[in-house]
Amino acid sequence: MMKVSVISTVSGLGGSNVVTELAQETRELGGHWQTSKVITLADQFTALFLVMIEEHKLADFKQAMSRRFSELSFEYSIPKMEATNFSEPISVTVHCVDRAGLTKDIHELMQGLELDVEQFSFFRAPVTMLGDSVYQANIQLRLPSELNIEKLTEKFEELDPGLRLSTLG
Structure with a gap:
């Protein structure tokens, strides 16, 4: 089956x-996202x-997305250049x-590195003995072909001297 690339522009209340x-x-x-860029302002996003x-699924995909997310606006276009190749999904913490x-800093870093983020969740927990809170983010992502896990780790750890990035699996 032949796969096609399409750029989906989505906007609305998010x-x-x-x-x-x-x-x-x-x-x-x-479908699968090769890459994504998200901008938010107040309660709006684009x-x-x-x-x-797969080419034969594209029309059904467009209809289903508009039906499922009727409050959002969808536009589609064909990219003029080849998409970046990405790694298989990896999970990092x-x-x-x-x-x-x-x-915000983590999101900006991921955008700057042009990562294909499939899932991002985080939580904060107070640690009374430290008098501080700890932060943990679980991220499932794909790396662009020019980036490896060592370079990703280095870039993340530049955000904060105490930050640690670990891979799962």
Whole structure:
């Protein structure tokens, strides 16, 4: 079966889980995000997703996404250049002492490295003995071909001297 690339531009009101729900629905419909860029302002968001999908599934994919997310606006276009090749999915965990702006800094780093992020979740927990909070983020991602796990680890650990990135599996 021949796969095609299509750029999906999505905009509208976006709750905290809308990007995760869009990714999950894409996978359920037989597609895969090669890369994504998400911009939020107040409660609005706009996202660009480079989707790979079998050509015969594309029309059904477009209809299903519009039906499932009727409150969002969808536009589609064909990319003019070849997409970046990405690794198989890997799972990483970020551990560090929490600080203001940490999640934002992590998102900006991932965008700058052009990672294909499939899932991102995090939590904060107070540690009374330390008088501080700890932060943990679990991320499933694909690396662009020019980036390896060692370089990824180095870039993440540059965010904060106490930050540690570990891989799972």
